[in-house]
Amino acid sequence: MENRRYLFITCILLVILTLGLAQTAFAGTIKTATVTTAVLNVRTGPSTSYNRIGTVTEYTVLPVLAEQNGWVQVSLADGRSAWVSGDYVEITSKNPSQKARVTTNVLNVRTGPDTSYERIGTVTLGTVLPVQQQLGGWLLVKLPDGRSGWISGTYAEVITEAEDKEQTAAKGHKIVVDVSALNVRTGPSTDHAVIAVIPQGTVAEILTEQDDWVQVRLNSGKEGWVAGWYVSVIPAESGSGEGGSIDPNAPLLGKVIVVDPGHGGSSPGAIGPTGLQEKHVVMDVSSRLAAKLSDAGATVILTRKGDWAVSLEGRVNIANNAHADLFVSVHANAHLNRSIGGTETFYYRGKKTSTASYQAAALIQNELVKALGLRNIGVKHGNFHVIRETNMPGVLVELAFLSHPAEEAMMKTAEFRESSAQAIFAGILNYFK
Ligand SMILES: [Zn+2]
Structure with missing residues (x-):
């Protein structure tokens, strides 16, 4: 009787130990629930008899806390935990480092x-x-x-995280800060103390990465951790170790070029008669341009990589802190008179790099007029913040007029956007030759 009891206790201990080990083995994976119905009720407990405290919409992804009788306890975006029916979610386990x-x-x-x-x-x-x-x-x-x-x-x-880390470290990549101010911490989470705050556009060397955090070395030599989702990764030295097919004499090799898609987020820029927004046109053209420049060996920094707002100061800081060789801002024009159309390129007259800025503007304008076939308004002085305050040669391109119905229609097409990117690329290539 006594022996049996000990055997039973031993068995229970073994089960607990095994469960504990299994738990440890799966500690690296996270379970999430993706909502698969248009609107799903969120309740205080695991059945429809509990109070409804809100709803979540299709494709919302929520971390899973527990599962019980076909119901799933999830963590909501506001930090509260609540229950949803397991019939309307898809549960996935994932490796957090993917x-x-x-x-x-x-x-x-x-x-x-x-x-x-x-x-x-x-x-x-x-x-x-x-x-x-x-x-x-x-x-x-x-x-x-x-x-x-x-x-x-x-x-x-x-x-995997390991593959990314390996490839990033091998290439000696750097980060550039995408937000107006970024905390540098002693460790890879917000629990660690802030040791510095670095402004938008700051470039720092990557030492290592962990989860979504990046350990960096600042120019001052100080080392610390920053949140990876507030930074972009840029190659330290373009052409070294990657892009083996690029001719070592290629004119763009080693050049740092900042491409600035105008507007973004809450600032749509000009809007055409049928509703086409400038921010979308210039983002697409800028992305295509960035890819071409990068393929030709340049280090390209986009001032925004998606539809979000970046201040004019932020755009300038990115270019100045990166010590770029050229700054290219991409815009589309508008005029109250809808019959006005054409292409124009601006440079700023009163800065040290004005002569070079004019040359770049003229070469780009020449290619754009050839490629797009629109009215050649020419190269002009423009007192615009981004081309005035940047230290390097800079141009601001106005591809065409969104207010002009026919030009708006052209700007909707992939052909127009590809031709625009190709023309700006050709102009930049001529400038560096
Ligand atoms: Zn604009």
């Missing part, structure tokens, strides 16, 4: 896992983003601005 690397020049980011969903931005070749969820060949990724969006898995490869 990332997606974009394998095409420009990839759309959408609100849902299908091309019928609204496009909320674009990401460019080589961008690495944390994967939050996978569904039917689509990946839900975390964007640099903290938002989430879906990209097609056909144009991205899923890699």
Whole structure:
């Protein structure tokens, strides 16, 4: 009798120990619930008899806390925990260190896992983003601005944290700060003390990465951790170790070029008669341009990589802190008189680099007029913040007039956007030759 009791206790202990080990083994994975119905009720307990405290919409992804009798306890965006019916969610286990690397020049980011969903931005070749969820060949990724969006898995490869770290370290990449101010901490979470605050555009060397955090070395020599979703990764020295097919005499090799898609987020810029917004046109053209420049060996920094707002000061800081060789701001024009159309390029007259700015503007304008065939308004002095305050040669391109119905229609086409990007690229190439 006594022996049996000990045997029983031993068995229980073994089960507890085994469960404990299993728990440890799975500590690296996270369970999430993706809502699969248009609107789903959120309740205080695991049955319909509990109070409804809110709703969540289709494709919302929520961390799973527990599962009970076909109900799932989830953590809501506001931090509260609540229950949803397991019939209307898809539970996925994922490795938190999974990332997606974009394998095409420009990839759309959408609100849902299908091309019928609204496009909320674009990401460019080589961008690495944390994967939050996978569904039917689509990946839900975390964007640099903290938002989430879906990209097609056909144009991205899923890699592990270790692979990304290895490749990033091997290339000697750096980060550039995407937000107006970023805390530098003693460790890789917000629990660690802040040791410095660095402004937008600051460039720092990457030492290592852990989860979504990046350990960096600042120019001052100080080392610390920053949140990876507030920074973009840029190659330390373009052409070294990557892009083996690029001719060592290529004119853009080693050049740092900042491409500035105008407007973004709450600032749409000009809006055409049928509603086409400048911010979307210039983002697409800028992304295409960035890919071409990067393929030709340049280090390219986009002042925004998606549809979000960046201040004029922020855009200038990015270019000045990166010590760019050229700054190119891309815009579309508008006029109260809808019959006015054409292409014009601006430079700023009163700065040290005005002569070089004029040369770049003239070469780009020449290619744009050839490619687009619109009225040549010419190269002009423009007192615009981004080309006035940047230290390097800078131009501001106005591709065409969104207020002109025929030009708005042209700007909707992929052909126009590709021709514009190709023409600006050709002008930049001529400038550096
Ligand atoms: Zn504009």
